[in-house]
Amino acid sequence: MTSISRRPSRRAAFLPRASLPQAVPATGSLALLVGTRKGAFILHSNAKRREWRLAGPHFLGSTVHHIVLDPHDRRTMLCAARAGHFGPTVFRSVDMGRTWKEAAKPPAFPKAKEGEKGLAVDHLFWLTPGHPSEPGVWYAGTSPQGLFRSADGGVNWEGVAGFNAHPLRAAWCGDEQASPPDGATLHSINIDPRDPKHLYIGMSCGGTFESPDGGSNWAPLNKGSIADFLPNPNPEYGQDVHCMRMHPLAPDRLYQQNHCGFYRMDRAEGEWVRVGMKMPKRIGDIGFPLALHPREPDTLWVFPMDGSTVWPRVSPDGKPAAYMTRNAGTTWQRQASGLPERQGWFTVKRQAMCTDRHAPVGVYFGTTGGEIWGSLNEGGKWTCLVRHLPEIYSLEAAELG
Amino acid sequence: MQVGIPPQLRDYTHAEAHVEASGATVAEILADLDRRFPGIRFRIVDEQDRIRPHLRIFVNEEQTRTLDARIATTDRILIFGALSGG
Numbered sequence A: 001m002t003s004i005s006r007r008p009s010r011r012a013a014f015l016p017r018a019s020l021p022q023a024v025p026a027t028g029s030l031a032l033l034v035g036t037r038k039g040a041f042i043l044h045s046n047a048k049r050r051e052w053r054l055a056g057p058h059f060l061g062s063t064v065h066h067i068v069l070d071p072h073d074r075r076t077m078l079c080a081a082r083a084g085h086f087g088p089t090v091f092r093s094v095d096m097g098r099t100w101k102e103a104a105k106p107p108a109f110p111k112a113k114e115g116e117k118g119l120a121v122d123h124l125f126w127l128t129p130g131h132p133s134e135p136g137v138w139y140a141g142t143s144p145q146g147l148f149r150s151a152d153g154g155v156n157w158e159g160v161a162g163f164n165a166h167p168l169r170a171a172w173c174g175d176e177q178a179s180p181p182d183g184a185t186l187h188s189i190n191i192d193p194r195d196p197k198h199l200y201i202g203m204s205c206g207g208t209f210e211s212p213d214g215g216s217n218w219a220p221l222n223k224g225s226i227a228d229f230l231p232n233p234n235p236e237y238g239q240d241v242h243c244m245r246m247h248p249l250a251p252d253r254l255y256q257q258n259h260c261g262f263y264r265m266d267r268a269e270g271e272w273v274r275v276g277m278k279m280p281k282r283i284g285d286i287g288f289p290l291a292l293h294p295r296e297p298d299t300l301w302v303f304p305m306d307g308s309t310v311w312p313r314v315s316p317d318g319k320p321a322a323y324m325t326r327n328a329g330t331t332w333q334r335q336a337s338g339l340p341e342r343q344g345w346f347t348v349k350r351q352a353m354c355t356d357r358h359a360p361v362g363v364y365f366g367t368t369g370g371e372i373w374g375s376l377n378e379g380g381k382w383t384c385l386v387r388h389l390p391e392i393y394s395l396e397a398a399e400l401g
Numbered sequence B: 001m002q003v004g005i006p007p008q009l010r011d012y013t014h015a016e017a018h019v020e021a022s023g024a025t026v027a028e029i030l031a032d033l034d035r036r037f038p039g040i041r042f043r044i045v046d047e048q049d050r051i052r053p054h055l056r057i058f059v060n061e062e063q064t065r066t067l068d069a070r071i072a073t074t075d076r077i078l079i080f081g082a083l084s085g086g
Helices: A169-173 B026-036 B040-044
Strands: A030-036 A039-045 A052-058 A063-069 A077-082 A088-093 A123-129 A138-143 A146-150 A185-191 A199-204 A207-211 A241-247 A250-258 A261-266 A287-292 A300-304 A322-325 A333-335 A353-355 A363-366 A372-375 A383-386 A392-399 B002-004 B018-020 B055-059 B062-064 B077-081
Touching: A030 A077, A030 A372, A039 A063, A052 A383, A063 A123, A077 A123, A088 A123, A123 A185, A146 A185, A185 A241, A199 A241, A207 A241, A250 A287, A287 A353, A287 A363, A300 A353, A353 A392, A363 A392, B026 B040
Parallel strands: A063 A392, A241 A287, B002 B077
Antiparallel strands: A030 A039, A030 A063, A030 A392, A039 A052, A063 A077, A077 A088, A123 A138, A138 A146, A138 A185, A185 A199, A199 A207, A241 A250, A250 A261, A287 A300, A300 A322, A322 A333, A353 A363, A363 A372, A372 A383, B002 B018, B055 B062, B055 B077
């Protein structure tokens, strides 16, 4: 296995807030970027977040797995789309979706040698803007699991060979039998705000991996995270990560929701701790998304789903609720005010929950039934912002002001 | 020769349903199309040069499953996208 020379960081767990724009609450207008099975939509709001206006659809009929605005330039927006049987691509807009232009060279695996079976990108699943010190850099995660990088704002994409051609990639990623029904994905691309070369990724399936050098070398980071669907439930890799996030103000703090619960890791400890065990037993800690408070590294939201028997993947007992912790998972608070009290069978996908940077923080989620719900008081009260959209795949907050 | 473009790909051909292209094989036809309409080839063929699943390419009335199929100047190419799924 490729060795990783970088040791878990012993640097200060929290970054100096004054130097980071994300440490300051946003006060301007906001948009929610909505990816759906049938296209993209943009839900605009003003600074008070009291009025919402839906624009779109964009790329009607195409599956949009992710649509993201670069938070650094607040101008470049990328959309990962798949037009039916016509394969995956990236569209780019610099005018908030008024016009779009397709990538000149979308993410694609290299052509295999004669007689070998090469990989082909089925769909682009995840987009992450690069480090602020590298303007124009974006990363993309695909199905099957591949990592791609653009250095020109999403126009041209190259594979990150250190991962895609790694001799252990096939072992890490597993075969089709180890894949979820909609295809195995590479997602949750996180970039250390202290070091643009320090990357984390999550895979479903495959687990969490870390690179210290911009993607040239990788190592699994799964100690403590279980995989109860494998003969050895504590493997070095092979876990099913649903969503993994690094806190931008405390980059040695990681959270993940996976197939087997909610976890937290502090890098100095180097081990995932299943903080979901503190959830009520009747709710459990199965789900797909998690969303972080932008300024409080101990605060996050999850949206539990029924992971019993055949995995219905809906709100337990038909009573949807988010759960919030303000102490990094030591205790959890149910947040259901405003949501259906019964017969509410919500499914929220892994990219379909987000927070804004306002104060108080807005928390939003989209359902596979095409509804977007929002809370402007950190989950204290929920309101349905939009209904009747197609199946929602992703939701991202874009601060415009 | 004339190439029939399915509705799903006419954004590339400026709404034209039929376009001219030249080449002695399907691969050369697609390469010529891509020169004139950048990006269209990757919608039809993946990075391993496999015709994408559920797409069909006909040379006259015969379906071809390979890009190596020879084309005569009098042939007509038709590309169809399946209308499957919900």
